[in-house]
Amino acid sequence: xxxxxxxxxxVLILAIAAIITLINLPIRLGLDLQGGSQLxxxxxxxxxxxxxxxxxxxxxxxxxxxxxxxxxxAESVVxxxxxxxxxxxxxxxxxxxxxERVLGGTAQLDFREQNPGTEEQLAIxxxxxxxxLIEQAQLELAGDAADEDAxxxxxxxxxxxxxxxxxxxxxxxxxxxxxxxxxxxxxxxGGGWEVGLEFxxxxxxxxxxxxxxxxxxxxxxxxxxxxxxxxxxxVDVRYAETGITGGIASISGNFVAETANDLALQLRSGALPxxxxxxxxxTVGATLGxxxxxxxxxxxxxxxxxxxxxxxxxxxxxxxxxxxALVVYALLTLAVFALLEVTLTLPGIAGFILSIxxxxxxxxxxxxxxxxxxxxxxxxxRSVESGFYRAFSSILDSNVTTLIACAALxxxxxxxxxxxxxxxxxxxGVSMFTALTCSRTLLLTVLSITPLRKPEYFCPNxxxxxxxxKATS
Amino acid sequence: xxxxxxxxxxxxxxxxxxxIIIGFLAMLLSWQQFGAPLRPxxxxxxxxxLQLELVCARTESCDxxxxxxxxxxxxxxxxxxGSSLQVVGDQQNALSIRTTTLDVxxxxxxxxxxxxxLGDIDPTLIQIDTVGPTLGRQIFISGLTALGAAFLGIxxxxxxxxxxxxxxxxxxxxxxxVLITLGFFAIMGLAFGVEADSLFIVxxxxxxxxxxxxxxxxxxRVRETIRTNPGDHINDIIDAAVNQTLTRSINTTFTxxxxxxxxxxxxxxxxxxxxxxxxxxxxxxxxxxxxxASTLLAFWRERTGNAYVKAAPPEDAEPPTDPSVPTI
Numbered sequence: 001x002x003x004x005x006x007x008x009x010x011v012l013i014l015a016i017a018a019i020i021t022l023i024n025l026p027i028r029l030g031l032d033l034q035g036g037s038q039l040x041x042x043x044x045x046x047x048x049x050x051x052x053x054x055x056x057x058x059x060x061x062x063x064x065x066x067x068x069x070x071x072x073x074a075e076s077v078v079x080x081x082x083x084x085x086x087x088x089x090x091x092x093x094x095x096x097x098x099x100e101r102v103l104g105g106t107a108q109l110d111f112r113e114q115n116p117g118t119e120e121q122l123a124i125x126x127x128x129x130x131x132x133l134i135e136q137a138q139l140e141l142a143g144d145a146a147d148e149d150a151x152x153x154x155x156x157x158x159x160x161x162x163x164x165x166x167x168x169x170x171x172x173x174x175x176x177x178x179x180x181x182x183x184x185x186x187x188x189x190g191g192g193w194e195v196g197l198e199f200x201x202x203x204x205x206x207x208x209x210x211x212x213x214x215x216x217x218x219x220x221x222x223x224x225x226x227x228x229x230x231x232x233x234x235v236d237v238r239y240a241e242t243g244i245t246g247g248i249a250s251i252s253g254n255f256v257a258e259t260a261n262d263l264a265l266q267l268r269s270g271a272l273p274x275x276x277x278x279x280x281x282x283t284v285g286a287t288l289g290x291x292x293x294x295x296x297x298x299x300x301x302x303x304x305x306x307x308x309x310x311x312x313x314x315x316x317x318x319x320x321x322x323x324x325a326l327v328v329y330a331l332l333t334l335a336v337f338a339l340l341e342v343t344l345t346l347p348g349i350a351g352f353i354l355s356i357x358x359x360x361x362x363x364x365x366x367x368x369x370x371x372x373x374x375x376x377x378x379x380x381x382r383s384v385e386s387g388f389y390r391a392f393s394s395i396l397d398s399n400v401t402t403l404i405a406c407a408a409l410x411x412x413x414x415x416x417x418x419x420x421x422x423x424x425x426x427x428x429g430v431s432m433f434t435a436l437t438c439s440r441t442l443l444l445t446v447l448s449i450t451p452l453r454k455p456e457y458f459c460p461n462x463x464x465x466x467x468x469x470k471a472t473s
Numbered sequence: 474x475x476x477x478x479x480x481x482x483x484x485x486x487x488x489x490x491x492x493i494i495i496g497f498l499a500m501l502l503s504w505q506q507f508g509a510p511l512r513p514x515x516x517x518x519x520x521x522x523l524q525l526e527l528v529c530a531r532t533e534s535c536d537x538x539x540x541x542x543x544x545x546x547x548x549x550x551x552x553x554x555g556s557s558l559q560v561v562g563d564q565q566n567a568l569s570i571r572t573t574t575l576d577v578x579x580x581x582x583x584x585x586x587x588x589x590x591l592g593d594i595d596p597t598l599i600q601i602d603t604v605g606p607t608l609g610r611q612i613f614i615s616g617l618t619a620l621g622a623a624f625l626g627i628x629x630x631x632x633x634x635x636x637x638x639x640x641x642x643x644x645x646x647x648x649x650x651v652l653i654t655l656g657f658f659a660i661m662g663l664a665f666g667v668e669a670d671s672l673f674i675v676x677x678x679x680x681x682x683x684x685x686x687x688x689x690x691x692x693x694r695v696r697e698t699i700r701t702n703p704g705d706h707i708n709d710i711i712d713a714a715v716n717q718t719l720t721r722s723i724n725t726t727f728t729x730x731x732x733x734x735x736x737x738x739x740x741x742x743x744x745x746x747x748x749x750x751x752x753x754x755x756x757x758x759x760x761x762x763x764x765x766a767s768t769l770l771a772f773w774r775e776r777t778g779n780a781y782v783k784a785a786p787p788e789d790a791e792p793p794t795d796p797s798v799p800t801i
Binding site: 104282291295304364403405407 | 576577580581595596597598599600601602603604605607608615616618619620622623626627630631634671672674675678679681682683685686689690693697717718720721724725727728729730731732733734735736738739740741743744747748751
């Protein structure tokens with residue numbers, strides 16, 4: 001009895017913990033429920049780039065990520081998939097067409113020369129941009145939905161500032177294709193890091209000409225990626241006669257290893273004109289997503305209600321116990337979703353609702369077995385015990401086969417499918433616990449209450465089929 | 474209620490075979506029409522689907538339902554004559570259009586023309602699905618691979634838990650359920666334009682994983698009955714085992730179908746046919762467990778001269794007694 005009481009306490013604590021978890025830790029919703037765009041991009045091979053290596057894919061990811069950030073979508077995700085694909089998630093994006101246009105282009109890196117007489121203006125614009133970036137970071141940290149307008153306004157100001165900076169520079173012939181490599185290296189002159197550049201032959205000549213023009217003037221060399229200034233070094237006066245020759249240069253400044261690597265990666269990705277193609281676009285409007293959530297809640301609750309009613313009608317007292325276990329099951333499963341940070345998609349919800357129906361299967365097996373044992377004339381207590389004991393192997397086998405199907409779905413399936421497989425698998429796992437431990441403990445507790453210890457509550461018409469059963473209880 | 478499982482097996486088999494043949498015919502017919510056994514969704518063949526609702530629909534201030542002929546004309550001017558089109562929604566103020574794969578510019582052009590002709594489109598109610606043809610193939614192949622992997626996994630597990638012939642007939646039962654679901658959706662595709670999308674493959678996999686449950690329950694009982702009545706003929710053992718487990722076979726499927734019915738009725742357009750596929754597959758699964766897998770096993774054992782099994786002595790069939798628990 002002591003063991004049951006502590007188990008009962010455990011179930012109670014778990015249920016309460018689940019409720020607290022669910023209140024404090026909202027379940028993440030997929031794009032099909034909260035609205036937004038999910039794009040699959042594929043890096044295309046070209047003559048210059050016959051194969052997409054992991055390095056190159058990483059460079060493309062960097063470009064795409066920078067563009068996504070420029071779109072100003074909060075909580076966006078860019079990840080690599082397989083050998084040549086990228087998955088981009090843009091929650092709540094208001095203009096999917098603009099996003100597609102921006103993401104679909106090839107990265108353009110070029111080197112520009114600052115216009116004479118704009119030094120002061122550039123310093124002011126830098127100042128403005130810094131403030132805007134700080135502001136942006138703070139707004140995104142606050143992450144409140146109410147601030148969406150503020151973020152958008154700030155984003156627009158940033159865009160204007162980028163544009164203003166770009167206007168202070170004049171384009172040259174020197175583009176990213178002529179940059180053969182860019183890398184981060186420890187600084188030769190002392191501590192700190194620098195970024196090395198290597199140009200091909202033509203690039204080397206053009207770079208020499210460009211640096212000769214601005215050396216010692218205080219004007220900057222503008223390195224632009226997608227029309228955005230990523231670095232603006234000045235050129236030392238000692239290069240004023242010949243420019244930087246030999247096609248090798250290094251940018252030094254206040255770099256640490258990380259920032260030097262970042263810049264080198266940006267330069268490399270610009271040096272690598274890999275076009276990307278949009279393979280897939282799944283966009284769902286925000287209101288449509290909300291409608292889906294409402295529908296799913298109705299479907300889930302009515303599914304649960306149907307199963308609850310059926311169990312009580314058919315299995316009586318144990319059915320009621322199974323119902324309590326089922327409600328505990330639903331709470332625990334949702335809490336596990338929240339804890340594992342499962343992203344709930346529409347198919348994922350279907351998996352969960354389906355698992356509600358499957359979760360009582362174990363109880364059906366157990367209760368049928370219990371009835372059978374009662375009919376053979378066993379006592380109530382032993383019938384319940386052997387119901388649980390003997391049904392176990394069937395329950396295990398049937399759950400394992402479902403899990404095998406889930407595993408196949410999860411490893412080989414794509415995004416949408418994975419959500420379903422994961423929720424169903426979590427559901428099956430939790431149901432093993434609730435059906436076996438939770439309902440068993442509850443049922444044995446019920447058996448300790450004398451007025452409830454009547455075989456008719458477990459198996460209607462028992463007395464007519466087997467008069468002994470009553471006598472022995 | 475007691476079913477004569479073995480005696481009437483030709484009837485049970487006949488029903489299954491007839492259903493599967495009808496399904497195959499429907500798939501053949503589909504093949505002629507769509508070049509695939511089922512009407513394929515854009516998930517597998519690529520394309521663009523736009524679902525949109527007019528702004529006036531929610532406020533019920535539209536001038537009237539959308540005229541499909543007008544939309545068809547717009548599609549023709551955009552060079553999209555072959556597209557399929559459906560006017561949906563309570564007031565017929567929503568559209569579902571499926572075209573060949575459109576890029577951003579083509580799609581925006583189409584949307585602009587539609588807005589100009591029909592009225593403003595609510596951007597928060599739009600749904601866009603574009604799948605490139607190459608990706609469609611990729612989804613299809615990975616779906617089939619997953620299905621194959623699941624079959625193999627279940628087969629291996631069952632061979633490990635039971636004997637090989639049990640496992641083989643369980644797999645035949647799963648195939649039976651998958652074929653019936655395929656046939657049903659081939660008919661649905663021909664008659665009502667229902668498409669098979671990637672969720673349909675998910676449904677097939679789930680059917681494979683779940684429908685074997687009932688078979689396992691019956692097999693479990695067959696094994697137990699063989700242990701307790703080692704001298705009995707396999708036909709009697711199967712008859713007894715199926716009848717003893719009949720209620721639970723039906724009830725486990727019934728509770729699961731209950732939750733699926735809720736999804737079918739209230740879950741919305743995306744999940745409706747997914748739930749339907751599962752309902753059909755699970756019911757077929759219950760049927761095949763009760764009537765097909767068991768009778769085939771008996772038939773096979775009889776044919777191979779193994780009708781009487783020398784069984785191992787019963788393992789401890791009683792639950793261990795917990796000394797701390799008083800017996801009533």
